[in-house]
Amino acid sequence: MRSGNNMKRLLIVGFIAGLVMAIANFIFDISGIYESVSLLPQVLPMNMQFLAAHNIIFSIMWGIIWIGLYAFFYDYVPNKGVKKGIIYGLIIWIIYVPRLILITSAYGETAVTWSIIFSFRDFISICLIYGPLIGYFYRK
Amino acid sequence: MKISNPLMRGFYAGLIAGCVGGMGVTIIRILEVALSFPIIVYPYFLEFDMIINHLGYSISAHGIFGGIFGIIYLKFYNRIPSKGVKKGLIFGSIIFLIANLTWASSNFISWLFIGIEQSFIWAYEFLTAGFFIWIPYGILLGVIYEKWK
Numbered sequence: 001m002r003s004g005n006n007m008k009r010l011l012i013v014g015f016i017a018g019l020v021m022a023i024a025n026f027i028f029d030i031s032g033i034y035e036s037v038s039l040l041p042q043v044l045p046m047n048m049q050f051l052a053a054h055n056i057i058f059s060i061m062w063g064i065i066w067i068g069l070y071a072f073f074y075d076y077v078p079n080k081g082v083k084k085g086i087i088y089g090l091i092i093w094i095i096y097v098p099r100l101i102l103i104t105s106a107y108g109e110t111a112v113t114w115s116i117i118f119s120f121r122d123f124i125s126i127c128l129i130y131g132p133l134i135g136y137f138y139r140k
Numbered sequence: 141m142k143i144s145n146p147l148m149r150g151f152y153a154g155l156i157a158g159c160v161g162g163m164g165v166t167i168i169r170i171l172e173v174a175l176s177f178p179i180i181v182y183p184y185f186l187e188f189d190m191i192i193n194h195l196g197y198s199i200s201a202h203g204i205f206g207g208i209f210g211i212i213y214l215k216f217y218n219r220i221p222s223k224g225v226k227k228g229l230i231f232g233s234i235i236f237l238i239a240n241l242t243w244a245s246s247n248f249i250s251w252l253f254i255g256i257e258q259s260f261i262w263a264y265e266f267l268t269a270g271f272f273i274w275i276p277y278g279i280l281l282g283v284i285y286e287k288w289k
Contacts, residue, residue: 050253058246069234076219091212095238102201 009138010067017133018063022055024125029055033117059125066092067134074140085135089127097122143288150214151207153284154277158206161277162199168272169194181265202273206281209235213281225282232278240270 029051070077070088077088097119104111143149171177173185184190213220213231220227247263250256 050250053253054246054249057249061245062242065237069238073216073219076216092238094208095212095235096242099201099205099239100243102197102204105197 006071010071011064013134013137014064014067015060016137017067017130018060019056020133021063021125021130022059024129025059025121026052026055028121028124034114063130066130067138070134070138071140081139082132082135085131085133085138086127087131088135089131092131093123093126096126146214147211149288150210150212150285152210153281153288154210154213155203155207156284157210157277157280158202158204158273159199160280161206161273162202163195164272164276165198165202165269166191166195168268179261179264181261181268202277206277209277210281210285213285217285224286225279228278228280228282228285229275230278231281232274232276235278236270236274239274240266244270 030048070085073088077084077091079087101112101115101119104115143152169182169185170191172180173183182190182194185194213228216231217227220231222230244263244266247259247266251259251263
């Protein structure tokens with residue numbers, strides 16, 4: 001029964017944190033930063049509906065998966081509460097994002113500029129939004 | 141060989157495993173073209189310059205990040221289930237999940253919505269590259285770390 005409740009809590013917190021992360025990413029995507037460095041038309045023909053749908057599906061899906069790993073490694077992530085969440089967010093970000101800059105360096109300047117802006121966007125959304133949220137709402 | 145600093149032990153073990161993982165992805169790209177796979181990421185991959193370029197950047201990129209992930213492996217070592225090499229394999233699978241399946245899924249969602257073939261090829265690229273980098277990486281990390289422990 002208790003493990004069922006824990007699973008439910010994980011799903012709810014993961015869903016909410018993922019949704020907030022999606023909103024943050026969406027705001028960043030439509031803020032005009034990509035256009036200001038002439039990136040979007042060269043990368044993909046995106047529109048607002050696509051960006052919204054993509055961010056919501058992607059962030060909620062991974063928000064739930066990542067919190068599953070957070071719960072599993074909970075005792076081994078240093079610190080407590082919100083700080084624990086920030087450290088976990090930083091670990092996820094280090095594994096998930098910065099390698100991209102090295103990989104895209106093979107595809108030229110445009111791809112590198114895009115990946116640097118993208119890394120910054122994900123640093124904000126994963127380390128400073130998703131991490132603190134799961135750290136605050138999910139405690140064992 | 142005995143390395144006294146445990147952090148450096150994790151880093152070096154990850155560095156070596158990452159370099160081998162970097163070779164793994166180059167080999168699969170060569171096989172794709174040589175054996176005419178249904179999806180080919182780089183059609184001109186059999187050219188010598190292309191292979192050397194890919195090998196160089198792949199080994200260096202995955203060597204550096206393999207080392208960093210090796211330190212993370214060390215930090216979570218006791219919590220990762222199983223023992224020895226299997227422990228490394230499980231860690232490699234977790235890295236594959238976070239580092240590459242995320243990108244693959246992002247591109248796959250893009251392909252579902254916009255239908256651009258390039259997104260599908262990128263999804264395939266992240267999936268295959270991730271598998272052939274991080275699974276050998278995990279196995280080797282497990283083997284080396286157990287030997288150096």
